[in-house]
Amino acid sequence: MRERGVEAEARWRALVSEQTESGKSVAAFCRERGVPASQMFSWKKRFREVPAMFVEVEVKPQPETTPAVAGRGSPIEVRLGGGRSLVVEPGFNADQLRALLEVLERPA
Numbered sequence: 001m002r003e004r005g006v007e008a009e010a011r012w013r014a015l016v017s018e019q020t021e022s023g024k025s026v027a028a029f030c031r032e033r034g035v036p037a038s039q040m041f042s043w044k045k046r047f048r049e050v051p052a053m054f055v056e057v058e059v060k061p062q063p064e065t066t067p068a069v070a071g072r073g074s075p076i077e078v079r080l081g082g083g084r085s086l087v088v089e090p091g092f093n094a095d096q097l098r099a100l101l102e103v104l105e106r107p108a
Contacts, residue, residue, distance in 0.1 A: 006103055012043040013099045080104055 019029040019040065026044075030037040058079070073090040078101070080086060086104070088097060 010099045016044050017095045
């Protein structure tokens, strides 16, 4: 997917999630945000058609060499296919992480 397409998908994924969590109708939400309701419906349909993907997670004890920031917890390392990894700091946005993982794990 082109970079511009990746950015658009991430933006719309966040908007769809925000609209769903708001409890507002699509029309009301889109009016407030100044986005076309027809595009919101189109993206919602597109996201429903994407099959759910599961990622294997392995929990390891924290190495003693990486001190946790007081009161914030420790970062999480997500190991991806192909030897890649992603470090997620405490306080991350779960919806953005889901969108990022979907893009990173999508077949080329």
